Every structure is written in structure tokens, then in C-alpha cells.
Amino acid sequence: MKAIVWHGKGDVRCDTAPDPKIQEPTDVIIKVTSTCICGSDLHLYDHYMPTMRAGDILGHEPMGEVVEVGRSVTEFKKGDRIVVPFDIACGECWFCQKQFYSCCDTTNPNAGLAAEAMGHAPAGLYGYSHLTGGYPGGQAGFLRVVKAGANALKIPDGMPDEQVVFLSDIFPTGYMAAENAQIEPGDTVAVWGCGPVGQFCIRSAWMLGAGRVIAIDRVPERLKMARDGGAEVINFDEVTVYDRLQEMTRGRGPDRCIEAVGCEAHYAGYTDALLDKAKTLVGAGTDRAHALREAIMCCRKAGTVSVPGVYVGFPDKIPFGAFMNKGLTMKTGQTHTQKYMKPLLEKIRAREIDPSFVITHTLKLEDGPAAYETFRDKRDGCIKVVLKP
Numbered sequence: 477m478k479a480i481v482w483h484g485k486g487d488v489r490c491d492t493a494p495d496p497k498i499q500e501p502t503d504v505i506i507k508v509t510s511t512c513i514c515g516s517d518l519h520l521y522d523h524y525m526p527t528m529r530a531g532d533i534l535g536h537e538p539m540g541e542v543v544e545v546g547r548s549v550t551e552f553k554k555g556d557r558i559v560v561p562f563d564i565a566c567g568e569c570w571f572c573q574k575q576f577y578s579c580c581d582t583t584n585p586n587a588g589l590a591a592e593a594m595g596h597a598p599a600g601l602y603g604y605s606h607l608t609g610g611y612p613g614g615q616a617g618f619l620r621v622v623k624a625g626a627n628a629l630k631i632p633d634g635m636p637d638e639q640v641v642f643l644s645d646i647f648p649t650g651y652m653a654a655e656n657a658q659i660e661p662g663d664t665v666a667v668w669g670c671g672p673v674g675q676f677c678i679r680s681a682w683m684l685g686a687g688r689v690i691a692i693d694r695v696p697e698r699l700k701m702a703r704d705g706g707a708e709v710i711n712f713d714e715v716t717v718y719d720r721l722q723e724m725t726r727g728r729g730p731d732r733c734i735e736a737v738g739c740e741a742h743y744a745g746y747t748d749a750l751l752d753k754a755k756t757l758v759g760a761g762t763d764r765a766h767a768l769r770e771a772i773m774c775c776r777k778a779g780t781v782s783v784p785g786v787y788v789g790f791p792d793k794i795p796f797g798a799f800m801n802k803g804l805t806m807k808t809g810q811t812h813t814q815k816y817m818k819p820l821l822e823k824i825r826a827r828e829i830d831p832s833f834v835i836t837h838t839l840k841l842e843d844g845p846a847a848y849e850t851f852r853d854k855r856d857g858c859i860k861v862v863l864k865p
């Protein structure tokens with residue numbers, strides 16, 4: 477099969493790779509029909525995760541048609557169309573029982589290393605380096621879906637890929653971020669970052685009762701999409717975000733602040749190291765948490781800061797004094813995707829939202845390497861890329 481393979485910093489290629497095989501009775505194999513590039517992939521592309529190895533297949537936002545079924549899988553049969561969440565849950569451990577699926581205790585064989593290197597151990601993730609289990613990703617012709625019954629979602633006939641593929645990650649991620657922001661009716665919600673995740677944070681904030689949404693970015697096309705989604709916008713290249721938010725909220729600050737930027741290609745210094753160097757490298761510290769600092773500083777007293785943005789290691793200079801003295805709450809995490817897929821599918825079916833609004837580029841898998849560059853550099857109005865193997 478063809479697959480998008482990581483070779484080194486800024487070097488991904490569309491290679492030929494072996495087709496995946498059923499390894500456990502709970503696996504299924506899908507023929508991938510749509511698979512997306514995520515802001516999280518940029519952290520790998522720019523090699524800010526030191527635990528990538530040349531040859532790793534990327535991608536964690538896939539869907540496709542079931543072509544082979546492990547012998548204990550009862551939920552799916554050949555020909556079913558399924559969406560695959562980016563995080564792999566067992567559905568049975570203490571964390572999964574509490575619906576903290578991205579904290580699953582059993583699916584990341586390198587959890588020990590992750591805990592040692594980053595202070596935490598996430599669940600296994602597709603296409604997200606050896607710190608999260610080294611699972612081959614879904615930017616490929618075929619994918620082995622692990623523990624399919626506990627994870628994947630069957631899609632009803634008649635719903636096009638474009639409407640449902642984002643159930644794999646960014647729609648649940650935006651929705652969980654808005655839920656984590658603890659929005660009360662009428663609240664003013666500020667969203668840092670108008671990438672794909674920020675766009676779903678904006679739409680989800682409205683669904684959860686926001687009275688006003690203010691979105692912050694610098695990229696004109698992304699600000700426009702935010703405006704189309706009903707947000708007022710701030711271009712951080714043009715004004716000081718803190719001052720502008722104070723003005724817009726009569727000196728009180730937004731009630732809820734969502735940081736949908738993350739380390740955004742900012743882990744300078746994490747160069748060519750591999751797995752064995754993870755601990756020293758990830759522990760090196762960075763000063764690249766600008767949006768997070770700003771969200772904490774801007775949030776009104778007793779407000780909430782929700783952080784879907786991805787961080788690894790030990791970002792520096794978090795203003796914990798302001799955080800404590802203002803009495804803020806912070807909620808964050810890799811998304812518990814499995815918890816949100818079904819309810820959000822229902823919202824799509826009920827036409828409360830059509831997630832395809834975010835797609836700006838639909839390309840062949842072979843165009844993936846060029847698309848990584850376009851997406852990272854935010855050229856050609858690129859907001860979300862869907863690849864069609």
C-alpha cells in the first residue's frame with residue numbers, strides 16, 4: 477500500500493509500505509477512504525516529538541471501509557464504513573470505565589517511558605511516535621484498527637465522509653474543549669487559535685450556550701472562517717490581545733478562555749534525537765507557551781481556562797501566581813474521543829452542524845508531502861486537508 481512515512485524533520489514521503497495484517501482477534505483492517513492532516517501532525521513534522529523513527533507511518537484522523545474482521549469482533553462486518561478515533565482505548569480499565577478514554581491504562585506499551593519522559597502516560601495513539609505506542613498511522617491505503625469494537629464508530633449509509641471524518645478527532649476535541657471551559661449561558665468565550673481545532677471550539681461554544689465568542693489568530697483566512705462561524709475576531713499581529721480583550725469586556729476579561737494553539741511548532745532544540753534520548757530532550761524546557769500564558773492573564777477572575785492545545789515536556793514561565801490569585805480553573809487533556817463520537821454524530825444527523833465547512837483542500841494521498849508543507853506554512857488559504865488514498 478501507499479503511506480505517508482516520516483523520514484526526518486520536515487521530510488515526509490509517500491512510500492510503499494507493507495499492508496497491515498490482523499494481529500489480535502479484536503482487530504479489523506480498513507481500506508482508508510479519507511484521512512486528514514492535523515495540527516498535531518505538525519509537531520511530528522517539525523520534529524518536536526523526539527520519539528519519531530524514520531519509517532513511521534503518520535496519521536490519526538482516518539475513516540474507511542472494513543475489509544477484514546478479527547474473529548472476536550462482533551460489532552462490525554466487511555463493507556461497514558467506520559470512523560476511527562485517534563486514541564486507542566481498551567474500554568475496560570479503571571480509566572475507560574470512567575470514560576477517560578485518552579488516559580487508558582493498557583494500550584500504550586511505552587507508557588512507562590512516557591511517564592518517565594513527560595510526566596504522564598497517555599493512551600496508545602495512532603501515528604504519534606513511540607512515546608504513544610508506535611502504532612502505524614492512518615495516512616495510508618489500509619489501517620489496522622486496534623480493539624475495534626471499543627473504539628470505532630459505524631457510519632449510517634448516506635452520510636458522506638466529509639461530514640463524519642472529523643469525528644475521529646477535531647470535532648470531539650473542539651467540543652470537549654468547550655465543555656471543559658464550563659460555559660454558562662451568555663458567557664463570553666475567547667478562543668486562541670483559529671486552526672481546525674479552534675474552529676470547532678468556536679462552533680461548540682455556541683452549542684453549549686455562549687453569548688459571545690471572540691477568536692484570536694493572525695491568518696486572514698482563518699479569521700474569516702471564525703467570523704463566518706459567528707465569532708468576533710482579534711488579529712494578534714495588529715493589536716495587543718490583552719488590551720483588546722479588556723476593552724471588549726469592559727475591563728473584566730472573558731469568562732472562559734480556550735487555548736487551541738499548543739506548542740505549535742515551537743519546540744526549538746528538539747532536533748534529531750530518538751527514543752533513548754527522550755528523557756533528557758523532553759525535559760529540556762521551553763519558553764513556547766505564549767498563548768497559554770496569555771489565556772491565563774486575560775481570563776476574568778474565577779473563570780476557566782481550557783487547553784486542548786498539545787504540550788509535551790515542561791513549558792516555562794506559566795504565570796501560576798495570576799492563576800492562583802485569580803482563582804482560575806484549568807481543564808485540559810487529550811480528547812476522550814470515544815465519549816463524544818456518537819452524540820456528535822447525532823448532532824450532524826440533526827443538521828445542527830455540517831463539519832465539512834472546515835475543509836479547504838481535498839487531495840490524493842500522493843500529494844500528502846506537499847500538503848504538510850502548505851498546511852504548516854498556512855499557504856493557499858489552507859485550513860484543513862483531507863487526503864483520499
Ligand code: NAD
Pocket residue numbers: 514515516517518519645646649668669670671672673674692693694695698712736737738739740766767783784785786787809810811
Ligand atoms: P494549527 O497549527 O492549524 O492551528 C494553530 C493556530 O494557532 C494557527 O492558526 C496559528 O496561526 C494560531 N496561533 C499561533 N500562535 C498564536 C497565538 N499566540 N495566539 C493566537 N493564535 C495563535 O493546529 P490545529 O489542528 O488547529 O490544532 C491546534 C492545537 O490542538 C495543536 O496544538 C494540536 O496539537 C492540538 N490538538 C489537540 C488535541 C487533543 O486531543 N487535545 C487533538 C487535536 C489537536
Ligand code: ZN
Pocket residue numbers: 514515516517536537562645646
Ligand atoms: Zn488530530
